[in-house]
Amino acid sequence: MVKVWWLKLMIKIKINGKDLEVKPKTSIIEVADQVGIDIPRFCYHKKLSVAANCRMCLVEVKNFAKPLPACATQVM
Amino acid sequence: MEKGRQNKAFEKKETFPICLRTSHLDDSASLKTYLDIGGYQQIQRILREKISPEKLIEEIKISGLRGRGGAGFPTGIKWSFIQNDSPGTKYIVCNSDEGEPGTFKDREIIKNNPHQIIEGMTIAAYIMGAQVGYNYIHGEIWEEYESFENALAEAKKANFLGKSICGFNFDFELFAFHGYGAYICGEETALIESIEGKKGQPRFKPPFPATYGIYGRPTNVNNTETYASIPWIIQNGGESFANIGVENSGGTKIFSVSGHVENPGNYEIPLGMPFNELLKLAGGVWKGRTLKAVIPGGPSTPVLPASEIMKTTLDYDGLKNAGSSVGAGSLIVMDDTTCMVSTLKRLSYFFYEESCGQCTPCREGTGWVYRVIKRIVEGKGKPEDMELLQDVSQKISGRTICALGDAAAVPVLSFIKYFKSEFEYFIKNGKSMVAKTHD
Numbered sequence: 001m002v003k004v005w006w007l008k009l010m011i012k013i014k015i016n017g018k019d020l021e022v023k024p025k026t027s028i029i030e031v032a033d034q035v036g037i038d039i040p041r042f043c044y045h046k047k048l049s050v051a052a053n054c055r056m057c058l059v060e061v062k063n064f065a066k067p068l069p070a071c072a073t074q075v076m
Numbered sequence: 077m078e079k080g081r082q083n084k085a086f087e088k089k090e091t092f093p094i095c096l097r098t099s100h101l102d103d104s105a106s107l108k109t110y111l112d113i114g115g116y117q118q119i120q121r122i123l124r125e126k127i128s129p130e131k132l133i134e135e136i137k138i139s140g141l142r143g144r145g146g147a148g149f150p151t152g153i154k155w156s157f158i159q160n161d162s163p164g165t166k167y168i169v170c171n172s173d174e175g176e177p178g179t180f181k182d183r184e185i186i187k188n189n190p191h192q193i194i195e196g197m198t199i200a201a202y203i204m205g206a207q208v209g210y211n212y213i214h215g216e217i218w219e220e221y222e223s224f225e226n227a228l229a230e231a232k233k234a235n236f237l238g239k240s241i242c243g244f245n246f247d248f249e250l251f252a253f254h255g256y257g258a259y260i261c262g263e264e265t266a267l268i269e270s271i272e273g274k275k276g277q278p279r280f281k282p283p284f285p286a287t288y289g290i291y292g293r294p295t296n297v298n299n300t301e302t303y304a305s306i307p308w309i310i311q312n313g314g315e316s317f318a319n320i321g322v323e324n325s326g327g328t329k330i331f332s333v334s335g336h337v338e339n340p341g342n343y344e345i346p347l348g349m350p351f352n353e354l355l356k357l358a359g360g361v362w363k364g365r366t367l368k369a370v371i372p373g374g375p376s377t378p379v380l381p382a383s384e385i386m387k388t389t390l391d392y393d394g395l396k397n398a399g400s401s402v403g404a405g406s407l408i409v410m411d412d413t414t415c416m417v418s419t420l421k422r423l424s425y426f427f428y429e430e431s432c433g434q435c436t437p438c439r440e441g442t443g444w445v446y447r448v449i450k451r452i453v454e455g456k457g458k459p460e461d462m463e464l465l466q467d468v469s470q471k472i473s474g475r476t477i478c479a480l481g482d483a484a485a486v487p488v489l490s491f492i493k494y495f496k497s498e499f500e501y502f503i504k505n506g507k508s509m510v511a512k513t514h515d
Contacts, residue, residue: 042436050280051280052280052477053280053434053435053436053477054435054436055435055436055437055475055476056436058475065474066474066475067474067475069280072280
């Protein structure tokens with residue numbers, strides 16, 4: 001079995017009640033795309049820089065009062 | 077405007093003008109006047125005695141000075157975010173881009189007391205180790221811009237700015253930057269973009285300007301009034317500044333009183349003054365009419381009806397408990413002939429016009445809010461329009477990059493909260509509840 005060094009750094013998160021282990025420094029929208037959770041978006045594209053101004057991909061994040069853009073928020 | 081009319085509070089013995097302390101003097105903007113009242117003494121004392129930045133920040137923290145631009149963030153804490161000894165260029169920016177309807181305090185400080193801003197910014201630069209400063213002046217005020225440029229030239233000539241200030245080992249360059257009059261450039265990251273020469277649109281935060289500001293360097297942005305308070309605090313100590321105001325709200329604040337009063341103008345009052353005292357200073361409601369409502373801090377703060385505002389004190393906690401906020405201190409007084417629906421139409425038109433168009437909720441939402449209120453005023457309102465207005469406003473609020481989205485939603489929600497019957501009457505009957513309407 002191949003051991004990868006960053007396995008130790010994996011972050012445990014929960015999206016829509018689903019437990020996930022993801023690489024650090026990835027955005028919420030990337031994670032959601034990988035596991036097949038659909039977050040609607042207009043201005044985000046993985047080959048473009050993040051603008052975060054269409055506000056279509058706003059998601060509720062625990063411990064934050066306001067919804068955050070999934071494209072500009074990194075998992076933590 | 078005639079002298080002495082602007083700062084009526086000065087005539088009362090119990091008040092202490094700080095930012096407008098020269099406005100009753102002749103030739104108030106000149107360097108000579110400022111030197112006569114003890115100006116530029118503090119920066120020289122700091123440089124001579126080599127007072128450490130930590131000590132100065134401690135003094136400002138004691139003073140309880142809070143950001144005067146609207147958010148009310150404690151200045152001492154904000155200034156400790158930027159490390160004095162970190163390498164590279166750092167910037168100090170003064171935000172004089174006041175563009176909200178009813179605000180006219182910064183322009184008066186710039187016009188009458190520009191040297192106090194310059195000294196305050198120089199002290200700020202010393203505390204945060206900055207080398208370059210900008211004063212971003214609103215695009216529609218030419219006279220004040222020229223006044224500030226003159227003051228800069230005078231200060232540079234007298235060696236209060238530039239290389240080795242007053243012969244000490246400290247350099248600070250200050251420039252005036254004339255904007256083009258966009259309301260959005262009063263938002264600090266949009267202001268930074270504008271200084272960089274780009275389109276004035278707010279940046280996504282984080283990173284905040286304290287780490288990534290002008291050209292990616294640490295930048296501190298504060299309001300004009302905040303900087304203008306600094307020399308007085310350093311001179312008289314934080315304690316005496318805090319004692320002027322009340323708990324949690326130290327010092328004085330300029331309230332720009334406008335609307336239906338006998339003597340509109342700028343009043344620098346100690347924070348914690350009851351509202352009816354300020355109303356008395358401003359000569360009361362005009363033509364002997366009764367008070368209907370007051371917007372205490374500019375259109376981005378919630379409106380308060382007469383019954384609420386009359387028992388409120390003008391300070392951060394007092395207004396917060398009443399459900400509003402100090403904002404920029406642009407107090408708009410409305411008498412009983414004011415039609416709240418038409419007033420809201422004018423305010424929502426302002427936000428619709430000034431939305432930068434970056435975030436979808438604000439760009440589309442402000443337009444919808446304006447169009448719906450316009451159709452109510454034209455007598456074509458539908459019964460479901462009230463709910464529609466509230467729904468659209470709630471969907472703008474908290475979902476945009478900058479605070480302008482929240483600001484645009486505030487008047488709509490607060491006007492409907494307190495004056496619901498007036499809106500319902502207008503929709504039902506196609507005309508205003510009060511006799512006279514104005515646009």
